[in-house]
Amino acid sequence: MEYLVTMTTRVPDGTTPDAVDDVRAREAAHTRELAARGRVLRLWRPPLAPGEWRTLGLFTADDADDLERTLTSMPLRVWRTDEVTPLGAHPNDPGAGTVPPVPGTTEHLVTFTLDVPAGASPDTVAERTAGEARRTRELAAQGRLVRLWSLPTPGQALGLWQHADVDELYDDLRSLPLAAWLTVETVPLTPHPSDPGERA
Template sequence: MEYLVTMTTRVPEGTSAAEVDAVRAREAANSRKLADQGQLLRLWRPPLQPGEWRTLGLFAAPDAARLEDILSSMPLRVWRQDEVEPLSPHPNDPGPASVDASIAAPEFLVTFVVAAPGDAPSQAREDGTTAEAVRAKELAEEGYLVRLWNAPGEGRALGLWRARDAAEMQTLLDSLPLAPWLSMETTPLSEHPNDPGLGRS
């Protein structure tokens, strides 16, 4: 099972720079170990406000208890709070085997919530869902859609995408057949120094 973890670090006042550097060095070494074991899949930085220290991580674990063991093993956990979002397979997910490590492009996380109008005919919903699956397959084959998961909450999904910039990302989202029924929140991602990357672990 895969999990998206939002990790927020707050270093206590009075902590020396040397101590911070030492913990971060141990964190980097531990991240490499977790990646080698297939437990840490990706790390990103979301947009940050001044003074914020926040990371998004994609982890794999058989269950929540094992995930907690993994997160507890990370040296920065002493200063960190974690928010865990369990992810389940989405029928339109291209799957990890489809990820092309040779493609270098900005990445985005997009949260989708499907909210079809209550008076929408059932046939229209069914047709939209079928067309959405076809379009998702096309976007995956073109290298834009990397992964897609179901997320907690009715009608929620989470997608990992690649695009040249935010404008192209929005154009791709607007091309989805279910776009009129979707509320979407896009988070641009930047590189994290400990990211196992795509095939770089």
């Protein structure tokens, strides 16, 4: 099972720079080990406020307890709090490893919330849902939609996208057949030095 983990680190006051460097070096080495075992798939940095130290990670684990053991094994956990979001299968997901990284693009995580109007007929919903599946396959084939997961909240999904610029991303989001019924929240991602994903 896959999980998105928001990792927020707060270094205690009085911690020496040498101690910080030591923990970070051990964290990087252990992350490489976890990546080699297929436990850490991706790491990103979201936009950060001054003084913030935060990472988004895509992990795999057998279950929540197994994930907790992995997170506890990471050296930075002594200063870190983790927020875990389980990711479910989505019928329109291109699949892990299907869409290769495209050099020169920026990745975004996009949260979708679907709100079908009360008066929408079942035929209209079915038609738009089928159109959504076709369009997401097209966007994956174009190397833009990388992954798609369902979220625990009904009607919500999470997508990983890569685009040359944000205008291209929003053009693609507007092209989705369900766009009129979707609320979207986008988070631009920057590379993390320990990210095991291959991007140039």
